[in-house]
Amino acid sequence: MTLPRTDLGPERETRVRAPGKVNLGLRVGAREPDGYHPLVTVFQAVSVYEDVVATPAEGFSLTVSGPQADLVPTDGSNLALRAARALAEYAGIDDGVHLHIDKAVPVAGGMAGGSADAAAALLACDAFWGAGLTREQLHDLAAELGSDVPFGLMGHTAVGTGRGDVLTPALSRGEYHWAFAVRDAGLSTARVYTAFDELAGAGSPGPDSDLELLHALSAGDAHALGRALRNDLQLAALELAPDLAETLAVAQDAGALGVVVSGSGPTVAALGRSRQHAHAIAAALTAAGVADTVLTATGPVPGARVLTSS
Incomplete structure (x- = not known):
């Protein structure tokens, strides 16, 4: 169908918010003939957000504000x-749209900021144009855009399999408190996977379910969750950015329940005992000078949601 043209007046606006994520567990199998790696990952959405605002336009255009905004492409390659x-x-x-992204999730930091943008854009455009797509249709579109985009729509806590885009909600009790050590210089996901292949070799074991981690979440046991954090890409990230070892050590010395590189890095996620403890870990990371920016956040939080639409 072709929807009728709408008034291009500035009063029409839809704002959607989508969260970043941390991979509590990321198990990676050896690269398959199609070039992809099979994954089993446990996602948790955290309270570091991307806001996407849709307004009328003749064509398709994009602007960006917030930390590291200058690092985000605004051409057709933008997710x-x-x-x-x-x-x-x-x-x-047939209508166009202007999208404005107000960033908070680190760029190329392993927290899926670009995927959050894409998830928010899908929901924003669906509401803005009145397209009326179902959640299943939005999920299918999201999966075509990237493996982390469907989780940007779902949020909360989920197990991802396949390329990470086949999602199953995971039972999670309680609230978890995080400190994130962020680097201005990101790591290319492709480079991290290449390093993983070189380190792991063809005999790399396939991904396995993370029962210890899932049991910790269902029990709401932050101490057990800290012990169960795992990322098979962490050694590869350390190979490309060796100074991450100091960041990990500072967080551990500050008493974090668990410390892990988030996704493909270089963001380091440290789990605190409480909100206050997460702030104390953040203070230790800042004082040690092992991060360009330090964030604190809680999880799990909902996925992409419409804040305003007019």
């Missing part, structure tokens, strides 16, 4: 713009 175009094509919509 949020790709999401808008994909939804328009799928729903048969």
Whole structure:
């Protein structure tokens, strides 16, 4: 179908918020013939957010504000713009849209900021254009854009398999408190996987379920969760950025229940006993000068949601 043209007046606006994530567990199998690695990962959405605002436009355009905004491409390679175009094509919509991203999730930090943008853009454009897509349709579009994008829609806590895009909600009790050590210089996901292949070799074991971690979440046991944190890409990230070892050590010395590189890095996630303890870990990371920025957050939180639409 083709929706009718709408008023391009500035009063129309839809704002959507989507969270970043931390991989509590990330198990990676050897690269398969198609070039992809099979994954089993446990995602937790955390309270570091990307806001995407959709407003009327003749074509498709994008602006960005917030920390590291200058590092975000605003051309057709941007994942949020790709999401808008994909939804328009799928729903048969001829209208354009301007997207503005207000960033808080680190760029190329292993916390899925770009994927959060894409998830937020899908939901924002669906609401802005009145396309009326189902959650299943939005999920399918999200999966075509990237393996972390579907989780940006779902949020909370989930197990991802396949390439990480086949999601199953995970039972999680309680609230978890995090300190994140962020580097201005990101790590390329492709480079980290290449380093993983070189380190692990063809005999790398396939991914396995993380029962200890899932039991800790279902019990709401932060101490057990800290012990169960695991990331098979961590050694590869350390190979590319050896100074991450000092960041990990500072967080451990500050009494973190568990410390792990988030996703493909270089962000380091440290689990605190409480909100106050997470702030204390953040203070230790800041004082040691082992991060360019330090954030604190809680999880789990919901996935992409419409804040305002007019």
